[in-house]
Amino acid sequence: MNxxxxxxxxNFRITFREKQVWFWSIFYPVFLLVVFLTIFxxxxxxxxxxxxAEIAVVAPQASExxxxxxxxxxxxxxxxxxxxxxxSRDQAEKWLKEKDIDAIIVLPDGAATKEVELIFNREKEQSxxxxxxxxxxxSMLGEFNTKGEPVAPEYALSVDYLSSGDDxxxxxxxxxxxxxxxxxxxAGLFGMVGMVEMRRNGLLKRLRMTPVNMNLFGLxxxxxxxxxxxxxxxxxxxxxxxxYHANLDFDILxxxxxxxxxxxxxxxxxxxxxxxxxxxxxxMGIVNLISFLMMFLSGIFFDYALLPSWLRxxxxxLPLTYFVNGIRDSMVYGISxxxxxxxxxxxxxxxxxxxxxxxxxxxYNWRAEVR
Amino acid sequence: xxIVQVKDLRKTFGSVVAVDGISFEVQEGEIFxxxxxxxxxxxxxxxxxxxxxxxxxxxxxxxxxxxxxNGEQIxxxxxxxxxxxxxxxxxxxxxxxxxxxxxxxxxxxxxxIIGLINLTDHRNKRVKTLSGGQKQRLAIGLAxxxxxxxxxxxxxxxxxxxxxxxxxxxIILKLKELGKTTILTTHYMEEAEKLSDRVCIVDQGKIVxxxxxxxxxxxxxxxxxxxxxxxxxxxAAEQLLGMAKELPAVTKAEIIGSHxxxxxxxxxxxxxxxxxxxxxxxxxxxxxxxxEMSLEDVFIAFTGKEWRD
Numbered sequence: 001m002n003x004x005x006x007x008x009x010x011n012f013r014i015t016f017r018e019k020q021v022w023f024w025s026i027f028y029p030v031f032l033l034v035v036f037l038t039i040f041x042x043x044x045x046x047x048x049x050x051x052x053a054e055i056a057v058v059a060p061q062a063s064e065x066x067x068x069x070x071x072x073x074x075x076x077x078x079x080x081x082x083x084x085x086x087x088s089r090d091q092a093e094k095w096l097k098e099k100d101i102d103a104i105i106v107l108p109d110g111a112a113t114k115e116v117e118l119i120f121n122r123e124k125e126q127s128x129x130x131x132x133x134x135x136x137x138x139s140m141l142g143e144f145n146t147k148g149e150p151v152a153p154e155y156a157l158s159v160d161y162l163s164s165g166d167d168x169x170x171x172x173x174x175x176x177x178x179x180x181x182x183x184x185x186x187a188g189l190f191g192m193v194g195m196v197e198m199r200r201n202g203l204l205k206r207l208r209m210t211p212v213n214m215n216l217f218g219l220x221x222x223x224x225x226x227x228x229x230x231x232x233x234x235x236x237x238x239x240x241x242x243x244y245h246a247n248l249d250f251d252i253l254x255x256x257x258x259x260x261x262x263x264x265x266x267x268x269x270x271x272x273x274x275x276x277x278x279x280x281x282x283x284m285g286i287v288n289l290i291s292f293l294m295m296f297l298s299g300i301f302f303d304y305a306l307l308p309s310w311l312r313x314x315x316x317x318l319p320l321t322y323f324v325n326g327i328r329d330s331m332v333y334g335i336s337x338x339x340x341x342x343x344x345x346x347x348x349x350x351x352x353x354x355x356x357x358x359x360x361x362x363x364y365n366w367r368a369e370v371r
Numbered sequence: 372x373x374i375v376q377v378k379d380l381r382k383t384f385g386s387v388v389a390v391d392g393i394s395f396e397v398q399e400g401e402i403f404x405x406x407x408x409x410x411x412x413x414x415x416x417x418x419x420x421x422x423x424x425x426x427x428x429x430x431x432x433x434x435x436x437x438x439x440x441n442g443e444q445i446x447x448x449x450x451x452x453x454x455x456x457x458x459x460x461x462x463x464x465x466x467x468x469x470x471x472x473x474x475x476x477x478x479x480x481x482x483x484i485i486g487l488i489n490l491t492d493h494r495n496k497r498v499k500t501l502s503g504g505q506k507q508r509l510a511i512g513l514a515x516x517x518x519x520x521x522x523x524x525x526x527x528x529x530x531x532x533x534x535x536x537x538x539x540x541x542i543i544l545k546l547k548e549l550g551k552t553t554i555l556t557t558h559y560m561e562e563a564e565k566l567s568d569r570v571c572i573v574d575q576g577k578i579v580x581x582x583x584x585x586x587x588x589x590x591x592x593x594x595x596x597x598x599x600x601x602x603x604x605x606x607a608a609e610q611l612l613g614m615a616k617e618l619p620a621v622t623k624a625e626i627i628g629s630h631x632x633x634x635x636x637x638x639x640x641x642x643x644x645x646x647x648x649x650x651x652x653x654x655x656x657x658x659x660x661x662x663e664m665s666l667e668d669v670f671i672a673f674t675g676k677e678w679r680d
Contacts (some may be wrong), residue, residue: 006473202457
């Protein structure tokens with residue numbers, strides 16, 4: 001026990017005396033959160049911060065299909081119609097140029113063209129609302145196409161999914177929880193740089209010449225990681241609550257479990273990378289690549305639904321996808337551990353933990369000192 | 372019973388034979404030095420004794436215990452200072468010792484250790500800010516954390532300036548006073564001569580010679596080389612050459628440059644006679660020296676190789 005306390009003390013000091021830790025684990029996530037929330041937090045300009053986009057819908061020729069599509073579009077609550085009725089294309093384009101609206105949706109003109117045209121203002125090409133509208137349309141048409149001749153209830157289902165997410169959850173909540181998940185994952189991954197460094201500078205070899213219990217060493221290290229991640233969560237959540245009116249619906253038990261399993265999963269991943277890295281440079285390179293990939297594919301900044309369909313299987317395999325879902329479910333949607341999605345998220349993360357830890361253990365060389 | 376018993380150690384890396392049949396014993400309280408050029412197999416030998424590497428062949432007994440059966444017990448009674456000083460850079464001197472001490476069942480007062488390694492003024496400084504010599508001293512301090520019976524110091528002074536080196540020598544001698552058994556590697560001959568009770572010269576994985584440094588030098592040769600330089604230069608040296616050759620204890624005399632070199636079995640007697648001659652013939656001597664034999668000469672004599680640091 002004394003050994004654990006001393007090892008914890010040593011690990012704690014080492015971690016918090018490192019300026020890099022303060023920068024990357026504390027300052028950087030806060031900075032990113034503030035930047036993203038400030039830029040994208042107020043999409044649509046509405047007071048409640050929730051996402052909405054103003055659109056105009058043009059239907060050159062009314063048909064059964066256009067009627068159905070119109071019906072669906074009207075149910076998507078985040079799409080605000082500039083005019084309650086369909087408008088002419090000229091009128092819509094005028095609005096778009098004057099930036100009165102975010103997008104024009106042109107429904108197919110009968111049997112000849114099956115294309116739904118989506119027109120944006122070029123200056124806003126890169127904006128979040130553009131991406132989100134595309135995403136909504138994509139998933140809507142995806143449903144439409146796969147089902148062939150649609151039946152109304154099936155649409156209702158798809159639309160339901162879209163609106164339930166965006167209805168009362170503001171983008172700031174979405175981003176806040178995404179940033180929390182991202183910070184925890186990065187702290188876990190990058191934190192394992194110590195494993196490479198210890199092997200490089202011979203400290204690992206030195207410790208092996210003592211009767212130190214390496215399990216206690218690992219445990220004390222993990223406790224410090226948990227503390228660091230807890231600080232990140234508290235800090236980011238406070239910023240979200242105080243400055244960006246985040247709406248949280250916490251389920252403490254689900255959140256705590258998700259937090260623990262997630263931290264372990266990303267630490268195990270970092271450990272696996274450390275096992276294969278000869279130098280700190282190569283470790284950092286690989287980890288950066290992984291975290292970059294996950295950052296954009298796992299729905300941290302934008303919803304998973306916005307991904308092109310061919311990329312979805314990749315996102316479906318990434319642990320961060322499940323972690324961010326789990327964090328959102330337990331922080332924003334108040335989904336408790338009774339829910340099956342909770343167990344799906346936990347299960348996938350545990351799978352990642354076990355597999356990467358096993359690979360890491362097999363290949364991490366406790367003996368070698370790279371000179 | 373010897374506290375360290377090493378018998379016929381062998382270790383091969385691929386096609387390179389690093390250690391090729393090394394055996395020795397070390398008595399309690401001894402400072403035992405393994406010396407040899409880089410790549411001679413010193414560190415590999417030491418690491419096999421420390422349990423870091425498994426020998427291909429041979430046995431190691433520390434206080435009668437073997438690594439295979441009593442590994443954890445051995446770790447409690449040895450202290451190691453590895454070649455690369457591996458320390459917790461972000462912890463202070465005191466904190467480093469404190470955490471290392473928690474690994475052991477036995478311990479020595481931390482402040483006493485800090486005093487022993489002359490770091491009392493730097494007690495609360497982080498390792499990052501210490502000089503190379505201070506870090507090396509702390510590494511020795513960490514080896515002492517558990518108050519072990521046997522200490523292994525792997526090239527403790529390599530890369531240090533003469534002042535820092537002498538500082539470490541003092542510490543090693545203090546450890547001896549505390550009754551510790553020390554096995555030390557070095558490639559500085561001077562260090563081996565100054566510190567050790569016995570020296571083990573290693574080259575190409577084999578023991579070339581093993582004895583006290585005095586005996587080793589003595590065994591090498593009984594002749595001493597005397598060098599003389601005269602104010603009058605080469606001319607005077609030539610005048611003395613014939614006479615010197617006739618002296619009973621002198622085995623060889625020759626002129627190199629303007630110096631007269633004389634090899635004598637009884638240097639005091641030969642010098643006495645030489646000075647008698649110079650004062651009779653009023654020749655003034657400008658320089659005189661008797662060459663010290665060192666372990667370097669021993670190394671050269673035993674291996675036929677030049678010694679390089």
